[in-house]
Amino acid sequence: MGMISRVRGRIRSDSFSKIQTIKSEDKIANIVWLLSLVLLLPYWAPRGLLVALGGAWLMAAYTCLVVPVLISANYKYPARWYPAVARLAQEAARRLKRPGACVLGVLKTVYAPLERTELMFLQMNNLSTMISQLLIFTACDRLLVSQGKLTCLYSLMFYNVVTYSVSYVREICTKEDWSPYVNVTRHSRVKHLAMSATKIVLEWTKAVTFIVTITFVLLTFGLEQGLEHYRPNTLYTTITGTYYVLTEKIFLELWPIGLSAMKIERLEGMESLYFGAWARGLTTFIAVPLVPALAWYERWRLALFVFYVCVFVNGRHRLGEALFKLNEARGSLARFRRATAEELATLEDVCAVCLGSMRSARVTPCAHFFHADCLRKCLAASDRCPICVRPYIFC
Template sequence: MGMISRVRGRIRSDSFSKIHTMKSEDKIANIVWLLSLVLLLPYWAPRGLLVALGGAWLMAAYTCLVVPVLISANYHYPARWYPAVARLAQEVARRLRAPGACLLGVVKTVYAPLERAERLFLQMNNLSTMISQLLVFTACDRLFVSQGRLTCLYSLMFYNVITYSVNYVRELCTKEDWSPYVNVTRHSRVKHLAMSATKIVLEWTKAVTFIVTITFILLTLGLEQGLEHFRPTALYTAITGTYYLLTERTFLELWPMALSAMKLERLEGMEALYCGVWARGVTTALAIPLVPALAWYERWRLSVLILYVCVFMHGRHRLGEALVKMNEACDSLAKFRRATPEELSTLEDVCAVCLGSMKSARVTPCAHFFHADCLRRCLATSDRCPICVRPYVFC
């Protein structure tokens, strides 16, 4: 009886239960790891098992449901060899750091001429923008239009016609001199006959071209079903239209104006900088999913071109430059605190730089209030207060 009691006591003891729990957790971790391998097998199936069964939508749904569950399960039940693998990877990275830095320097030296060519290509803004638009449109044509050929060219032509119309309407709205004549000098009333004739011909040419353009748009909309190879889908139109509106220079100049009309005080007059970052970020994000999709359908050349031109070049240079400008603007204002609503209500003053009312402002160390954008522009030329001309001293 005493032996039986001692055995029962050991079974009920905490030490034995801890060993048993540890072993059970290891078993659960190994089971979770094996199940993860099994559930990830469809991604390695030839020609895509899920895509063959239900298309890309089934693949996306399977990814959204299964991958988060696998990550969570492996996080809660990590196998014992996970930390060992992590430590081994860190050790290998540490040992390869010096050769890697040397190799990186060689790569940068070799890549330098190509980088200069990239910057020269991006300086030709119209050409680089048109090529990136054509690449994205062609990718959407291959992925979302089943039987349509040259849909990308028709769409790009149609968008360019709309852009020309918007430019002409904008020119009419902002035009101040409606006189058909050109004076010899600014303050003279003598008409310059040759220049006046040239201006009249030019204005009539613009008007006729605009009328022809509007007629072309109406014919295109009316004969859309009659175009043999023009078969855009809703997804194709949404992606290409968004990409075009966020890359074309005409609309890039209009978005800050529209955002300024909303009078969002949190932007502090930096609508142009925010629009530049948002536009280039969205266009890069639109181009990234096209790369694996094209590779899935074995469109390797187009996939590499979009990865290099639309993702790498535009993301690295244009998005990077926009981010640098916005960060510089935010960093220059970071030392100046925001004025509270109580301070602005008791101040009842205008900005000394632009003479505009202040619904939001920044306060200098010398207790002067300015619009954030006005203060940022002053900081670009001087580090002294525009009112008292004292250098800024921060405690």
């Protein structure tokens, strides 16, 4: 009798408890799955239940709070059919891989002429940049401005005036030859009368045009004449202004100069490459959320144009090219170690390429120190040390 009692007790304490635990976990997993369906129902409501109740901010807050909880709960308590569905998907992907590769090859062949057209479009840099800016401005017009259908055109014109003013001021600041005369030859002191007169007229024309432009812009905004359809808000100005300064050529040239003045050592003199990748990535990031927002308000054609031109074409070609150049530059320097602070303190020397002081440097196998960007430019021409002309041998 004692043995029978012990056997019964062990069965009750071990086997049944395990079976009950398994059943309990299955129940929890099924409850989690059903609750996930219920909590995701607001996304499938017609015209958006959350947007109708509290606007886009309520939908964003609901997404940030609920979606991470649902993902973690389903990860901790997975239903039994989750692994089966995953295995079925893997098996289907394996069977469709070979036909899919054939279909992908056909699609690439068909897409090749369109890709060449995209590259030709991007080579016309001014036109492609203006079209992408106009698309983003129009999308912000439709989403952020309730009244004022011409806000995008007014904004683009105003930003172009600012760009013209910045370029003219930059030309004045970087100008070296202030002489109003033009010599017949470089080393001659004889003045060319016709060319000198043309130069004087051109310089005065640019100065008068600049003054008149600034005056009319100030009068227009001060008197608010002809701006009935110009209704920008803070968010609209922030998005469009950021996109404009990250795509316009003159600003793309000025921002790396500002980064160089900050002397960030981790950039190693490659500010133009880093900023090119950051600017292309940020402009693509700005355009991405506009596509579903336009689709939500049934602006299908504008959403398609924004996705194709501003997200797909610019992201695939311009962002891809910027990232490729940056990764190529970093990869060429990866073989050379960074100089330590102690080595730079004891060296007290200048870079042999640019003759500038070295706050950060790369060290060659032959123990010579160069700026990272200077070494990168030398590597593009030769695989030998610029000082001792020895080939680089890495242990």
